[in-house]
Amino acid sequence: MAIKLKTPISEEDIRKLHAGDIVYLDGTVYTGRDEVHIHALEAIEKGGKPPVDFERMVVYHCGPIMKKVGEEWTLVAAGPTTSSRMNSLEPKFIEKFRPAGIIGKGGMSQPTVDAMKKFGAVYFAITGGAAVLAAQGVKKVHGVHWFELGMPEAIWVLEAENLGPLTVGIDSHGNSLFADVNKSVQGRLGKIREKLGIA
Amino acid sequence: MITEDLVREVALDLLRRTVTRLPADVEKGLKDAFESETEEVPKMQLKAILENIKLAKDNVKPVCQDTGITIFYVSMPTGVEIDVEKAITEGVRQATKEVPLRPNAVHPMTRKNPGDNVGLRMPYFNYKFWDRDYLEITVMAKGAGSENMSKLAMLTPSQGIKGIKEFVLNEVVRASGNPCPPTIVGLGIGGSADISGKLAKEALMRPIDQPNEDPEIAKLEKELKEALNELGIGPMGLGGKTTVLGVNIEYAYCHTASLPVSLNFQCWAARRGTVQIHPDGTVKHITHEG
Ligand code: SF4
Numbered sequence: 001m002a003i004k005l006k007t008p009i010s011e012e013d014i015r016k017l018h019a020g021d022i023v024y025l026d027g028t029v030y031t032g033r034d035e036v037h038i039h040a041l042e043a044i045e046k047g048g049k050p051p052v053d054f055e056r057m058v059v060y061h062c063g064p065i066m067k068k069v070g071e072e073w074t075l076v077a078a079g080p081t082t083s084s085r086m087n088s089l090e091p092k093f094i095e096k097f098r099p100a101g102i103i104g105k106g107g108m109s110q111p112t113v114d115a116m117k118k119f120g121a122v123y124f125a126i127t128g129g130a131a132v133l134a135a136q137g138v139k140k141v142h143g144v145h146w147f148e149l150g151m152p153e154a155i156w157v158l159e160a161e162n163l164g165p166l167t168v169g170i171d172s173h174g175n176s177l178f179a180d181v182n183k184s185v186q187g188r189l190g191k192i193r194e195k196l197g198i199a
Numbered sequence: 200m201i202t203e204d205l206v207r208e209v210a211l212d213l214l215r216r217t218v219t220r221l222p223a224d225v226e227k228g229l230k231d232a233f234e235s236e237t238e239e240v241p242k243m244q245l246k247a248i249l250e251n252i253k254l255a256k257d258n259v260k261p262v263c264q265d266t267g268i269t270i271f272y273v274s275m276p277t278g279v280e281i282d283v284e285k286a287i288t289e290g291v292r293q294a295t296k297e298v299p300l301r302p303n304a305v306h307p308m309t310r311k312n313p314g315d316n317v318g319l320r321m322p323y324f325n326y327k328f329w330d331r332d333y334l335e336i337t338v339m340a341k342g343a344g345s346e347n348m349s350k351l352a353m354l355t356p357s358q359g360i361k362g363i364k365e366f367v368l369n370e371v372v373r374a375s376g377n378p379c380p381p382t383i384v385g386l387g388i389g390g391s392a393d394i395s396g397k398l399a400k401e402a403l404m405r406p407i408d409q410p411n412e413d414p415e416i417a418k419l420e421k422e423l424k425e426a427l428n429e430l431g432i433g434p435m436g437l438g439g440k441t442t443v444l445g446v447n448i449e450y451a452y453c454h455t456a457s458l459p460v461s462l463n464f465q466c467w468a469a470r471r472g473t474v475q476i477h478p479d480g481t482v483k484h485i486t487h488e489g
């Protein structure tokens with residue numbers, strides 16, 4: 001059964017989720033990839049803060065295609081980017097900004113799994129490349145911050161409506177579907193090597 | 200008559216078709232993958248992919264928001280006196296605004312983004328001169344997610360085919376869910392470091408249902424495909440039966456002392472398109488008719 005959630009999401013609700021659950025999301029979602037992570041962390045180091053508050057909100061690893069129609073931005077396509085690029089920044093980002101969730105593709109490494117467990121956050125896997133489908137789950141673009149970072153790197157403020165399906169790839173209990181898959185892949189390698197004659 | 204204006208328009212049209220519709224062989228590969236999956240999680244990933252492809256086609260929207268950088272393969276007849284490169288580049292500019300494409304091309308060091316997908320050596324052109332009378336333009340719109348996982352190995356000749364297999368297996372495991380599997384694995388074997396890289400990409404231009412003409416190479420393609428699909432990485436790295444849609448190999452003779460192997464990943468959103476412009480100005484779409 002698919003679970004419906006709306007941002008901001010309480011820690012209690014996040015803790016109820018388990019790896020493998022299917023979620024559809026409503027509410028405000030912020031896009032943020034490499035540059036947003038770098039600049040947001042820089043901002044607080046210098047005593048400032050980023051233009052939006054990520055606390056209990058959801059950050060989407062996404063560099064969308066936007067089109068300006070009159071004065072309003074409209075979303076053309078909005079699939080996820082590769083989350084592992086943010087591996088080195090995410091644990092600190094989670095610690096400092098306390099988001100409830102991250103949406104992305106490809107999964108994230110152990111330090112992020114640990115941070116999610118500690119601070120009550122989850123990782124939602126959305127189908128990579130399925131950008132038009134994802135855009136259907138966004139009913140409005142509220143605005144943009146840090147546009148000077150470029151269209152893909154800016155913070156876009158999106159209003160999600162039934163964004164999904166999202167698979168809980170990493171839950172707040174230390175479970176990661178990606179780590180599970182990796183483990184079983186490692187287990188199969190021996191036999192595959194034998195078959196290929198390279199054992 | 201082949202004019203610059205015509206080439207620009209055709210390039211724009213080709214880009215629009217290419218980024219909003221996948222080639223038939225790839226779509227079929229994805230459908231077959233969906234049919235063969237039995238587990239819920241991978242099945243759902245493939246269902247989302249297929250739904251997305253349909254939505255993109257019906258609404259003429261980019262299949263994926265990463266519309267990539269544009270790499271062109273141009274086959275030139277003799278006697279063309281117009282500036283084909285300038286015309287195609289203009290087509291890329293226009294496509295960026297009108298399709299629209301995401302402005303992806305940046306200066307490699309300053310990271311400045313001109314916003315139109317045009318810069319030094321971008322779009323990138325590969326030329327071939329031939330004795331046919333028509334101009335053929337092929338484009339690959341290549342996203343970063345899969346490109347970033349690509350790799351070159353300078354193997355020693357003694358590592359041989361075993362070394363090649365080991366390299367491919369290790370790299371697909373390393374890349375895991377990052378290049379948006381199910382992927383197409385393009386392998387360029389031989390030549391030199393740079394030639395193998397080019398061949399790997401050219402291998403991706405071949406439809407996945409078309410094995411290499413050399414039966415020995417075709418056998419290796421099939422063997423690798425089957426082995427990689429036993430890994431269980433699955434769509435998006437969430438587990439499942441289909442990790443690769445195909446393995447395509449191209450090779451070139453190389454130095455007796457070396458064995459370069461390049462692996463270029465192509466994500467499921469394999470956007471490639473080919474068009475011909477004939478001397479009388481007729482335009483023939485090869486991959487994206489209609
Ligand atoms: S790897 Fe391909 S499908 Fe995935 S986000 Fe990049 S361009 Fe899109």
